[in-house]
Amino acid sequence: MNAERLQALYELLEQVTGYIYPNEIEIHWSILIVVYPYVTGLVAGAFILASLVKVFKVKEVEPTYRLSLLTALAFLLVAPLPLLLHLGQPLRSYEIFLTPNLTSAMAMFGFVYAWYLMAVLLLELWFEYRRDLVVLAGKTDSRMRWIYRTLSLFSTDISEAALAFDRKAIRAITIVGIPSAFLLHGYVGFIFGSVKANPWWSSVLMPIVFLMSAIVSGIALVVFLYMVLTAVRNQPIDMRCLDTIVSYLFYAVIVDFSLEALDFIHRLYQSEESVKILGSLITNKLFMSLLVLQILLGMFIPLGILVVARAWKFNEDMRKLLYFTSAILIQVGIFSTRWNVVIGGQLFSKSLRGLMGYKMEIMGIEGLLAALVLLALPFLILAIMIRVLPTERLGDQVTRGA
Amino acid sequence: MRIPEQIQRLAVITAVIIVSVLIARFLLIPRSLISDELHRASTIQRENAKPIKFAGSTTCQDCHEDKSTQIRKGYHKNLSCEGCHGPAAQHAENPMGVKPFAPRDRKFCPLCHGYDASRPTGFPQINPTVHNPVKPCITCHNPHDPVPLQVPQSCSACHAQIQRTTAVSSHALLRCTTCHNVPAQHKTAPRSVMPSKPSTREFCGTCHGKESTQKDAPKIDLTNHGNAYLCWQCHYPHLPEGRG
Amino acid sequence: MNKREFLKGLILFFPAGGLATILTKRVGAGETGGKEKGPEAPGGKEAKTRPNGAYDPERHYYGMGIEIDKCIGCSRCVEACKAENNVPPEPFFFRTWVERYVITRNREVTVEGINVKSKTARETTQDDREVLRSFFVPKLCNQCANPPCVQVCPVGATFSTKDGVILVDAKRCIGCRYCIQACPYAARYLHPETKTADKCTFCYHRVVKGLLPACVEVCPTQARIFGDLRSKASRLVRFHRMNKVHVLKPSLNTDPKVYYAQLDGEVR
Numbered sequence: 001m002n003a004e005r006l007q008a009l010y011e012l013l014e015q016v017t018g019y020i021y022p023n024e025i026e027i028h029w030s031i032l033i034v035v036y037p038y039v040t041g042l043v044a045g046a047f048i049l050a051s052l053v054k055v056f057k058v059k060e061v062e063p064t065y066r067l068s069l070l071t072a073l074a075f076l077l078v079a080p081l082p083l084l085l086h087l088g089q090p091l092r093s094y095e096i097f098l099t100p101n102l103t104s105a106m107a108m109f110g111f112v113y114a115w116y117l118m119a120v121l122l123l124e125l126w127f128e129y130r131r132d133l134v135v136l137a138g139k140t141d142s143r144m145r146w147i148y149r150t151l152s153l154f155s156t157d158i159s160e161a162a163l164a165f166d167r168k169a170i171r172a173i174t175i176v177g178i179p180s181a182f183l184l185h186g187y188v189g190f191i192f193g194s195v196k197a198n199p200w201w202s203s204v205l206m207p208i209v210f211l212m213s214a215i216v217s218g219i220a221l222v223v224f225l226y227m228v229l230t231a232v233r234n235q236p237i238d239m240r241c242l243d244t245i246v247s248y249l250f251y252a253v254i255v256d257f258s259l260e261a262l263d264f265i266h267r268l269y270q271s272e273e274s275v276k277i278l279g280s281l282i283t284n285k286l287f288m289s290l291l292v293l294q295i296l297l298g299m300f301i302p303l304g305i306l307v308v309a310r311a312w313k314f315n316e317d318m319r320k321l322l323y324f325t326s327a328i329l330i331q332v333g334i335f336s337t338r339w340n341v342v343i344g345g346q347l348f349s350k351s352l353r354g355l356m357g358y359k360m361e362i363m364g365i366e367g368l369l370a371a372l373v374l375l376a377l378p379f380l381i382l383a384i385m386i387r388v389l390p391t392e393r394l395g396d397q398v399t400r401g402a
Numbered sequence: 403m404r405i406p407e408q409i410q411r412l413a414v415i416t417a418v419i420i421v422s423v424l425i426a427r428f429l430l431i432p433r434s435l436i437s438d439e440l441h442r443a444s445t446i447q448r449e450n451a452k453p454i455k456f457a458g459s460t461t462c463q464d465c466h467e468d469k470s471t472q473i474r475k476g477y478h479k480n481l482s483c484e485g486c487h488g489p490a491a492q493h494a495e496n497p498m499g500v501k502p503f504a505p506r507d508r509k510f511c512p513l514c515h516g517y518d519a520s521r522p523t524g525f526p527q528i529n530p531t532v533h534n535p536v537k538p539c540i541t542c543h544n545p546h547d548p549v550p551l552q553v554p555q556s557c558s559a560c561h562a563q564i565q566r567t568t569a570v571s572s573h574a575l576l577r578c579t580t581c582h583n584v585p586a587q588h589k590t591a592p593r594s595v596m597p598s599k600p601s602t603r604e605f606c607g608t609c610h611g612k613e614s615t616q617k618d619a620p621k622i623d624l625t626n627h628g629n630a631y632l633c634w635q636c637h638y639p640h641l642p643e644g645r646g
Numbered sequence: 647m648n649k650r651e652f653l654k655g656l657i658l659f660f661p662a663g664g665l666a667t668i669l670t671k672r673v674g675a676g677e678t679g680g681k682e683k684g685p686e687a688p689g690g691k692e693a694k695t696r697p698n699g700a701y702d703p704e705r706h707y708y709g710m711g712i713e714i715d716k717c718i719g720c721s722r723c724v725e726a727c728k729a730e731n732n733v734p735p736e737p738f739f740f741r742t743w744v745e746r747y748v749i750t751r752n753r754e755v756t757v758e759g760i761n762v763k764s765k766t767a768r769e770t771t772q773d774d775r776e777v778l779r780s781f782f783v784p785k786l787c788n789q790c791a792n793p794p795c796v797q798v799c800p801v802g803a804t805f806s807t808k809d810g811v812i813l814v815d816a817k818r819c820i821g822c823r824y825c826i827q828a829c830p831y832a833a834r835y836l837h838p839e840t841k842t843a844d845k846c847t848f849c850y851h852r853v854v855k856g857l858l859p860a861c862v863e864v865c866p867t868q869a870r871i872f873g874d875l876r877s878k879a880s881r882l883v884r885f886h887r888m889n890k891v892h893v894l895k896p897s898l899n900t901d902p903k904v905y906y907a908q909l910d911g912e913v914r
Contacts, residue, residue: 023738088841088842089819093820099435100801105798106800157406353757441818445816456852514866521719
């Protein structure tokens with residue numbers, strides 16, 4: 001073990017209060033494991049927003065449909081990276097495909113991921129973009145033409161019948177995609193919720209809470225990206241679209257808040273053995289990240305903003321400002337939620353008698369820098385994708401007069 | 403029925419993926435990578451091949467029968483040789499070449515025998531700072547047949563914690579034998595016969611009863627104070643005034 | 647497709663399938679599971695053997711008994727384990743460790759790990775007069791019969807042997823640390839060199855040869871005893887007869903095989 005890590009552990013030893021089992025001094029699931037559920041949550045949330053258009057026929061949200069799908073894809077591509085970086089033996093990660101242990105929730109990662117990527121997201125994107133790809137393949141110069149032709153899988157039929165088939169296919173895939181998205185992120189919640197050894201994690205509500213906060217963060221992300229994209233392109237925002245998205249965001253925040261409040265009240269009321277150390281955990285170790293970031297900044301304030309924005313008839317600019325602010329605050333809040341679950345669950349001892357600390361390294365494969373790069377990467381990927389795949393249907397741009 | 407062009411394209415791709423997965427999984431990947439039994443068997447094989455560092459006392463006695471017989475008669479009879487002498491499997495393989503460690507330093511024996519309040523009562527403990535400082539323990543105590551230089555005269559040799567507790571209590575000046583009958587055998591074979599505890603209320607009453615002439619002892623009326631019980635069922639005689 | 651094509655396909659299909667089966671069988675037979683031949687240790691525990699002399703795991707089922715009233719907290723067991731199993735010497739990795747409990751009159755419980763020395767020496771300025779009970783508790787992997795660690799391993803790298811010991815396949819472990827999170831007793835750690843999960847194995851490499859685990863071997867007061875629950879006469883069976891036996895965290899239904907006698911209710 002390198003001297004640096006050892007020195008860090010010795011320092012952590014000094015920060016221990018109460019009693020911890022000796023092996024617990026090392027925090028095993030680091031910030032990368034905070035990034036992973038955050039990222040898959042955004043994938044699931046963005047996809048749910050897209051599904052509003054195709055399954056629930058919420059036409060107002062149509063302008064962000066493609067953006068939501070591309071966002072989901074960009075984040076999905078990055079999702080396995082934090083896991084790979086975190087493994088003690090990443091070169092053996094193929095084993096999860098070869099010999100998955102069927103009793104382990106984590107073993108389903110490879111399969112659920114592959115299913116969601118290929119049978120849901122890529123498939124839906126292909127059907128959505130096929131017509132435009134065929135059209136673009138005919139119009140552009142030779143270099144891009146081959147890219148478009150390959151992406152369209154060399155298809156050429158853009159007759160009405162073919163387009164109708166595309167629409168039906170999209171609807172079918174989205175219907176399958178909703179439970180798939182639930183599974184993609186819900187299983188992560190189950191990974192935590194099924195650990196009976198850890199009273200902070202062990203809860204029936206865990207997969208549900210994970211999913212709801214995922215939906216909240218995904219919708220907020222699309223709000224943020226839509227506003228940034230239209231600003232960068234100097235286009236007018238479709239306020240009806242934005243207002244509708246934000247109203248769904250509002251409902252999602254309400255449900256998420258209710259679930260988390262329920263969990264909290266339930267724990268306090270039952271007052272099981274772990275309630276003392278968990279209370280100590282919150283007040284001593286998670287004060288900033290839970291009470292300030294997750295609850296105040298991430299939930300109460302955005303909720304307040306959204307309530308006010310709905311109740312009061314603000315002008316367009318004011319609404320945009322309020323929406324943008326709450327979208328950012330929500331991201332901070334949901335990231336803190338993930339932090340509080342993952343890191344928080346490791347800051348108290350299973351002896352229920354002590355607390356320890358997490359020293360996040362800055363450099364290093366599981367450090368802050370690595371996490372920031374992984375969080376920035378999907379935006380880069382999205383930027384590249386948007387260059388190739390238009391976010392508006394060809395033809396719609398013309399009618400809008402862009 | 404004409405298959406839509408999209409389905410044709412997708413079917414090809416799907417077929418390619420499925421076939422390559424099947425080929426990879428069933429043809430290319432050797433069974434050794436997949437089979438659980440093979441993995442477990444090879445793990446157990448690897449585990450069993452790990453080197454053994456501690457030989458075990460039964461191995462030591464094969465050559466060192468005299469020490470083994472000696473230790474079996476004394477207070478250290480339950481100790482394993484390697485508990486003090488360290489791992490000796492290499493020495494058993496190569497008796498002349500590798501010699502095990504022999505603890506001769508004063509720091510060693512207090513690992514077990516140094517006073518620690520959490521140690522169970524009856525375990526012989528000393529305070530290493532004041533108990534014959536400087537001299538190595540083995541000067542007076544043979545580790546293969548350790549006996550105190552004299553049969554413990556004071557109970558504190560084995561009951562150090564009780565003695566220390568009593569020493570700061572109001573019963574400090576009482577001798578252990580005042581209240582406890584200690585059969586002689588207890589000093590040589592402690593677990594075979596236990597000292598007695600006072601069996602009547604009147605025993606404590608000799609000092610604490612109304613009629614007692616003992617000046618400093620607090621007095622109670624034996625007839626109505628905690629009638630059904632022996633005194634020590636509530637009061638801890640080694641620390642009667644016990645802080646609240 | 648007409649009949650001719652169908653038959654052609656059939657003729658190709660069977661040999662192809664047969665070829666595939668033969669290939670996979672050949673590769674599979676290349677690695678045989680080794681059965682360890684364990685000689686019967688002289689005078690020690692007999693490792694029951696198969697007719698051909700090999701150790702038969704199905705005839706054993708191991709457990710450990712610990713008597714709290716005998717433990718003197720000398721940590722010989724911890725040192726021996728580190729020596730026998732190449733456990734890193736730093737105070738952050740333990741296959742077994744000892745805890746000290748001090749319970750005072752106002753029902754305050756202080757627990758301390760005696761193998762982990764913190765530089766800010768926690769002065770237990772314990773007023774001895776306030777102490778009601780004080781004792782040592784050795785801890786180790788409980789080799790549960792219903793192990794949560796085996797349940798959650800995504801690649802099946804950790805498993806229970808037929809004789810009741812839970813092992814980690816260090817060649818397959820991917821170091822995801824789910825098992826470390828799932829163990830309620832914090833018995834597992836990530837080995838800093840192999841970057842795989844590691845834990846007490848009841849010194850399996852000793853036990854199959856009829857020896858005792860290192861910690862049991864060196865315990866000066868026989869506070870730890872090791873036994874075979876399938877044996878007709880074993881120290882562990884007597885332990886179960888003569889003591890009121892406890893296990894740690896019974897409500898989690900892990901069915902541990904490390905049994906404690908005289909275990910105080912404050913022990914977690």
